[in-house]
Amino acid sequence: MVKLSKTEFIATLAPIAMRVRKEGSPLFPSVRLAQNLLETGGVIHPWYNLGGIKVGSGKPNGYWKGQYVRKGTWEVENGTRVDTTALFRAYDSIYDFYKDQDLLFQLTRYERVRKSTTPEMQAEALRLCGYATDPQYGSKIVSLINANKLKRYDEEAAKPDPVKPPTKPPASEPEPLPIPVRLNGELLAEGRLISGQTWVAARVVGEALQLKIGFADKAVTANGKSLPTLLFGSVGYVPIRELAAVHDKAKIVWSAADTSVDIKTTS
Numbered sequence: 001m002v003k004l005s006k007t008e009f010i011a012t013l014a015p016i017a018m019r020v021r022k023e024g025s026p027l028f029p030s031v032r033l034a035q036n037l038l039e040t041g042g043v044i045h046p047w048y049n050l051g052g053i054k055v056g057s058g059k060p061n062g063y064w065k066g067q068y069v070r071k072g073t074w075e076v077e078n079g080t081r082v083d084t085t086a087l088f089r090a091y092d093s094i095y096d097f098y099k100d101q102d103l104l105f106q107l108t109r110y111e112r113v114r115k116s117t118t119p120e121m122q123a124e125a126l127r128l129c130g131y132a133t134d135p136q137y138g139s140k141i142v143s144l145i146n147a148n149k150l151k152r153y154d155e156e157a158a159k160p161d162p163v164k165p166p167t168k169p170p171a172s173e174p175e176p177l178p179i180p181v182r183l184n185g186e187l188l189a190e191g192r193l194i195s196g197q198t199w200v201a202a203r204v205v206g207e208a209l210q211l212k213i214g215f216a217d218k219a220v221t222a223n224g225k226s227l228p229t230l231l232f233g234s235v236g237y238v239p240i241r242e243l244a245a246v247h248d249k250a251k252i253v254w255s256a257a258d259t260s261v262d263i264k265t266t267s
Helices: 006-022 028-040 094-104 108-115 118-128 137-146 153-157 204-206 241-247
Strands: 068-077 081-088 177-183 186-192 197-201 215-217 219-224 225-227 231-232 235-239 251-255 260-264
Touching: 006 028, 006 094, 006 118, 006 153, 028 225, 094 215, 108 118, 108 153, 118 137, 118 215, 177 197, 177 204, 197 204, 197 219, 197 241, 204 219, 204 235, 204 241, 219 231, 219 235, 225 241, 235 241, 241 251, 241 260
Parallel strands: 177 260
Antiparallel strands: 068 081, 177 186, 186 197, 197 235, 215 219, 219 225, 231 235, 251 260
8 A cells, every 4th residue: 555645646647647548538637636536545555446446247358357355435325424345346557447447437327427528527427427426526526626736637638749750770770589488388478589688578478477567658567666668569578587587486498499488487
């Protein structure tokens, strides 16, 4: 559990909120950040559920793998607060939570949220669509937006990304050599040999090693440790030796005979 000041909390989440907005999220970053503050009090729990999403009847997807935690909460029933407990979804990262929440907002009941043209309208739409039972939910979100000047992140997310001139690798730089990567003898993925290092897709290999993989600001983390990152399309690649070093039992075995790498986690 990480308890942050409001400034630290917002600074941590804002880049990710703006990123998913640029990727097509219906939520204004200001609304999302204010909702996160309201739902968590500025605490980032290890399960990364920043919006009180319950397990419900939803099925696991690319962002929620079915994990959950049981925790206390409260609802308003017939105008009266009722303390209770519920099962809440648990996520591998803040980004995964935001993307799963966006899937929720594709439901018909959240049409008002998707069509809102201002943060104030969207905050009230969350209440009207039944996201929470608190009758003051919308006004609380608006108050947090104004108190923390969160609309600046809406403006920032609305700006087009700077156009970067296309770059080409030097003519002398060879194409990355594909390297088969095995886990305990079983083919797992295809790595790329670059400048003498084998780079692998962080999420594919990391999750096979049961590591917690994060990706934010074009950088990969494994169990919270930052790793050197190269992007191939939208996929983050990291050096296989540095990724394996995060695992307490993984060893890298290089085979010159067939130009392959085997990750050994068993003796």
